[in-house]
Amino acid sequence: MIPVIIIEGPTASGKTALAMQLAKLFKTEIISADSRQVYKYLDIGTAKPTNEELCDVKHHLISIINPDETFNAGMFCDNAMDIIKELSSKGKIPIVCGGTGLYIKALLEGLFECVITDKSTRLQLETEYNDKGLSSLYEELKSVDPESALSISYNDKQRIQRALEVYRVTGTTLSQHWRSQGRKSELKPFRILLFEERAVLYNRIDNRIVNMLDAGLLTEIENIMTMGYSWSSPGLNSVGYKEYVSYFEDNTLLHECTSKAQQHSRNYAKRQVTWYNKCTFNLTERYPAISICIVGDRIKSYFDSKMPEGLNENSR
């Protein structure tokens, strides 16, 4: 079992700052579990660590793909596991830090075996959706994989298409894949959740968006467009960016876009909190109230006998 420290929490809860402090304390590196920070050039709006922080502590899975590329939970797991093993072999406890709950769940619990690299089926399903409508796709799912259809809403286009895609490509239903999926995790995680009172968190979020503008968010967007990317690039479909389409394209007032961005960030934070409600953590704390020394000790004693060879010296 490989020890890893995992830091989770809703947006603007202080994950980056805590990760920095723990990385220094344990002389280790950080693996970002963030579906947006993987994008190059989207720096300000995704609240990436600052250049200074990136120099200070080595970060992984940040700025690794272009705005017109896609990333997913499977790619995250593959990449993250490689890095985790590498760090672990050097006697370091990797710190996984990020707000993309699915990525961390996938890392800890695994995904079923299904590698779909060809995008033609997905495109085909999109065509069928446009031609015949969602209900037709849902009917197909009901006949092919009634079990999955039962748990997927007839309105949930994304999941209906996904379930059909899996079936068409692999010849096996999604529910069957899940049933035969193994759940052997190689990781021994120490999970930390950063929480905050709703009102305080919302306030932080609102301020953060304003600070992003001050930090040059609009210029960042203009630069990305100048590089040849467009609003249809997957990376730009992110909270804190997509709300500004109308500012650039339709002359919508800046403050209207900003208040939308704030609103969507709050919605996002709420969804994250709901997700975390059913996860179990070794430590639940507020930032910056959290004491690094105490957390450090808790982590050390938790891993105590599970430390890889040489780790104890490294962490002192």
Next chain:
RNA sequence: GGCGGGAUAGCUCAGCCGGUAGAGCAGAGGCCUGAAAAGCCUUGUGUCCCCAGUUCGAUUCUGGGUCCUGCCA
């Protein structure tokens, strides 16, 4: 000043020929197995601006008021 348009849920607005009212968004709660900052589910009693009139009954019609707003001056 003249001619219009409007006043309905926190916000933007629907309400056909009169029977006390709904959508989207927000808010609240929840779901989540390769798009997850995505996607989805549940949840809507409010002086229908005020006053009078017509009517068995008015948010809905008529008259008067008040306040917004557009065009012309």
